[in-house]
Amino acid sequence: MAYGRLSVSEGWCFADMHEREGCAEVRFRSFEKEIRKVDNMAYRITLTEQSSTNTAFSIRTCRRFSANGPAT
Template identity: 65%
Template sequence: MELPKRAQKLEWNLNTIIQLVTLIGVCAGGVTIWVNKGRDIEELQNWKAGHELLHKERLVEVKAIEARNEERFRSLESEVRKIDNLSYRLTVTEQSSTSTAAAIKDLQSLVSQQSGDLKVIKEILQRVEGGQLRR
């Protein structure tokens, strides 16, 4: 009778253990990198969507500000036209007041001249009356 063969003894040497630990480490690192890459890609896509939304909102704000500025510029242009019109009207008014002042000076000189003439006429009349009373 023969004795049954004994199963071989499972021997673990140092190289086998190092290779298994390395294999497990590489697998764990690969899974970790894969999970992190997926998470990073998702975060980037979320950031990109939020950033695009921010740009759209900012574009709307900028367009609104530009529209308000354009409206303000239009109103300022109309005000500037009014100012130009006012400066013309002021120039015309100054010329008119200058000519009115000259006319008033002429009138004053005529009135003073007439006043002198009236004094002369009064003196003549007084002399004539004085001459008539003596007769």
């Protein structure tokens, strides 16, 4: 290879390298998108669990209150 010039075969190799990098970038972005989806689902599950716990606590509190009658 002469400095500043690419032969035809080297030019194709360079183009292939860029194409592979482009494909890798697309796959990487696709993986990032899927990871964001999983993170979003994990967050939503956590919120649902917290809500269920709070609801169960409220039900237990109401049952205790109704079993003991109103406080005077």
